[in-house]
Amino acid sequence: MRPKPFNPELESPESEYVVDLETGERWHRSFNRTLYADTDRSSVVYHSNYLRYFEMGRAALMREVGFPYREVEESGFVYPIVDLAIAFHSPLFYDDPMWIHTRPVELERVKVTFNYTITHGETGALVCTGHTRHCALNRSGKVTAVDPHTLEMWNSFQQGITR
Amino acid sequence: MRPKPFNPELESPESEYVVDLETGERWHRSFNRTLYADTDRSSVVYHSNYLRYFEMGRAALMREVGFPYREVEESGFVYPIVDLAIAFHSPLFYDDPMWIHTRPVELERVKVTFNYTITHGETGALVCTGHTRHCALNRSGKVTAVDPHTLEMWNSFQQGITR
């Protein structure tokens, strides 16, 4: 299946945000580079490592918006992943640069979902797309409503949309 | 969303196969135990490690059927994952035993898909379900038809179905 085209343009020269010219969607982006540790004997990045990259993207977005995930946990909540998916389009090799694009896409009463789009840092080639859906738990491990910090992160991101 | 019940029964006392009494589906199963290395600071297994468990299950199934994945690669093919998904139902903690159930579910001309169901090794609780879909590549990295070893693995597994 041919993936949807992804055509990101920086919001402004120093911005950490891009707008996808295909859809008008706003994405946070952060930079990373593959490690030798990430590759496997077929010379490409082993698939599970993309979940580390997704975590990097999610953490960078939340920090940028002013609510690092560490503070969410310190305030008494934890957000385990309840489902995830990844579709791979082209591999990353050793020492490849990448842009990790992250975007909060769905807010439910007790859950929040992030989408990810990773592109090659030089060629712009689409590497993979995916999502993680997280469920809010309180300190006793009970399902609970999404916490105020995460709601503010959500609102800040949405209000930043310029098109 | 409530997961479908999974009710595995061993085909015979020493068997590595179970039949799910809910669906009649046959699954290979293999045993594993979580490591300290697999856990994260919320005390449960970090989500990406379930992809290692899926690999363990897939490798054990292929070895059992007589076609270890190493031999598939030695014969000139490689099977990168083109998409995957996991749904998490209950966490595994440190040192927990688990059964990894694996089942080849779809054979396309150039792709093959495995389903996985992990259960707690003592309580039988459903831990997670998921799939990985793999695309056949030849030595030059071109998409190619599924190789003879994998076809035989597929056929052996299907012929083993007893109900």
Next chain:
Amino acid sequence: MRPKPFNPELESPESEYVVDLETGERWHRSFNRTLYADTDRSSVVYHSNYLRYFEMGRAALMREVGFPYREVEESGFVYPIVDLAIAFHSPLFYDDPMWIHTRPVELERVKVTFNYTITHGETGALVCTGHTRHCALNRSGKVTAVDPHTLEMWNSFQQGITR
């Protein structure tokens, strides 16, 4: 530097222990097989994964002796590693079987050290040797004397020495 020869012989047919005929030392041994996830683009196991194998060996030894590390932690102690070292002699490749040999070698008032020797599961070739030294902490994170379970593990292992 040429490594010391290692010449393990099973204590008895079903035993989980070997005696090194070179030194008379007793070692616990456990079996493992490398994963695709463990390899890197040079086709061999990435070096940090040997620390996972060491953890597997340590856990298997403690379980065998009757004091799983999980129970040590449940009784209020934690044993972070204070120093470690590995010397590599020959690589493991994908799907290689291995024997992980583990041996408690030094008991200090607040510390305990394990040695490890990994050999290829078929050829017997020496893969690597190493150690981890652990310091006992109590629930408040203070350095404390080695706990009773670990002392018993230590004594059980020593009393098992047959030569």
Next chain:
Amino acid sequence: MRPKPFNPELESPESEYVVDLETGERWHRSFNRTLYADTDRSSVVYHSNYLRYFEMGRAALMREVGFPYREVEESGFVYPIVDLAIAFHSPLFYDDPMWIHTRPVELERVKVTFNYTITHGETGALVCTGHTRHCALNRSGKVTAVDPHTLEMWNSFQQGITR
């Protein structure tokens, strides 16, 4: 054992190099932050992940000096680790910033050794020290003399020493 004090001062405001005021030694430094994936159930970074951080430091140093390790491999050499060691002084927790200090310390005919010192990115606390020793292999896997790129990396680093 009390570690040697480490007292790094930047060579200049924008520099990627520090000088340890205790010893006069020059070190390259790079920044990183711990991931949730890096932690374990005792809330600190699992020990094997420090080897990833060492790889990050080594890669950043080689890139900075103008000889990325990828180019070394492309020129026909590979540098597997023959021995390594780590001493841990204080733990890193989730989301902690760190400075990874890296320094090539020994050049043998067929081997090269790097030292590492990781400090907490805010407090400056000493986290761990360690080394990796690498052996040069050619394309056929034979031990060979250290390659010209690595020699230049070595010389560039040494010539940069200002005290």
